[in-house]
Amino acid sequence: MSTKKDASLQSDITKFRHEPDGSFRRAPSVFRSFIEKGGQFEAEKDRYHLFVSYACPWATRTLIVRKLKGLEDLIPVTIVSPHMGTEGWPFANVDEFPGAEVDPLYSSEHIKDLYFKADPNYSGRFSVPVLWDKKNHTIVNNESSEIIRMFNTAFNDLIPKDKAAVDIYPAAHRAEIDSLNEWVYDTVNNGVYKAGFSIKQQAYEAAVVPLFQSLDRLEKILTGKDYLVGDVLTEADIRLWVTIIRFDPVYVGHFKCNLRTIRNGYPAIHSWMRKLYWNNSAFKDSTNFEHIKTHYYWSHPSVNPTRVVPVGPIPNVEDL
Numbered sequence: 001m002s003t004k005k006d007a008s009l010q011s012d013i014t015k016f017r018h019e020p021d022g023s024f025r026r027a028p029s030v031f032r033s034f035i036e037k038g039g040q041f042e043a044e045k046d047r048y049h050l051f052v053s054y055a056c057p058w059a060t061r062t063l064i065v066r067k068l069k070g071l072e073d074l075i076p077v078t079i080v081s082p083h084m085g086t087e088g089w090p091f092a093n094v095d096e097f098p099g100a101e102v103d104p105l106y107s108s109e110h111i112k113d114l115y116f117k118a119d120p121n122y123s124g125r126f127s128v129p130v131l132w133d134k135k136n137h138t139i140v141n142n143e144s145s146e147i148i149r150m151f152n153t154a155f156n157d158l159i160p161k162d163k164a165a166v167d168i169y170p171a172a173h174r175a176e177i178d179s180l181n182e183w184v185y186d187t188v189n190n191g192v193y194k195a196g197f198s199i200k201q202q203a204y205e206a207a208v209v210p211l212f213q214s215l216d217r218l219e220k221i222l223t224g225k226d227y228l229v230g231d232v233l234t235e236a237d238i239r240l241w242v243t244i245i246r247f248d249p250v251y252v253g254h255f256k257c258n259l260r261t262i263r264n265g266y267p268a269i270h271s272w273m274r275k276l277y278w279n280n281s282a283f284k285d286s287t288n289f290e291h292i293k294t295h296y297y298w299s300h301p302s303v304n305p306t307r308v309v310p311v312g313p314i315p316n317v318e319d320l
């Protein structure tokens with residue numbers, strides 16, 4: 001299945017319009033429904049499907065939480081090819097890549113086909129993750145921060161007790177998590193994109209300086225600690241981790257975030273990152289560096305016109 005109408009202004013990242021000052025502004029996600037009791041979308045077996053890219057940090061949040069909560073059987077996942085081109089994210093039937101898959105529901109060619117199936121007049125970006133409802137053939141939600149909140153609680157009646165007990169947004173820590181998320185999102189998660197996609201020197205510097213100020217602040221928070229908030233793994237860790245694991249392999253070079261590296265400049269962040277990677281399979285199994293590096297260096301020709309993918313750093317993640 002493919003959509004023939006020209007949607008290249010929505011799908012082709014090289015046609016992305018910058019702000020007048022040369023800065024990058026991320027558009028808000030559009031599908032924002034929740035899976036909840038008594039609502040339009042009830043928690044059910046064999047009803048929902050997740051579409052993601054291993055390359056995408058936002059999508060990787062959902063992969064990690066899906067595993068932490070033991071939702072693998074309840075919510076199957078499909079992985080797209082990392083080559084996000086003029087039509088957006090392709091499935092393996094139009095772009096074979098090791099680890100990429102075909103859309104098992106509709107044999108779509110691209111993620112944009114799903115968006116147009118959900119809403120033929122959709123005018124936003126064709127981003128991943130996409131949480132799909134097989135019953136109503138529509139998108140429930142395409143905003144990772146909300147998908148992980150749903151995964152945290154919505155399916156608790158359908159999963160084993162030990163998995164239902166996993167709580168990445170505990171009531172006692174919510175205020176602290178929310179306030180941390182806010183500045184981490186703006187200056188770190190989105191900060192690397194703001195730096196990398198800037199097309200003016202001033203806009204780049206206005207992003208890269210606060211990014212490293214926030215890393216300095218995070219280094220202090222994580223010194224002598226295994227987790228950001230309290231002494232428990234929360235969504236604050238997950239949301240930061242997906243950016244930090246990509247930092248040395250991609251953001252230092254491709255997005256010019258090179259005031260320091262994580263491995264040489266931030267010992268506490270580095271140790272926190274490696275412990276989660278090596279000791280918790282939900283993190284390691286959700287991370288595919290082939291997809292990550294190929295995606296960024298290939299998919300942003302305005303940043304890297306040659307599409308050459310650097311060999312280093314070696315290794316992608318240092319041992320503990």
Ligand SMILES: N[C@@H](CCC(=O)N[C@@H](CS)C(=O)NCC(=O)O)C(=O)O
Pocket residue numbers: 010011012013028029055056057058059088125126127128129142143144145
């Ligand atoms: N706010 C969204 C952002 C998702 C997002 O921007 N994903 C990127 C990949 S890392 C994407 O699919 N971009 C495609 C595009 O903008 O054309 C979320 O957190 O889910």
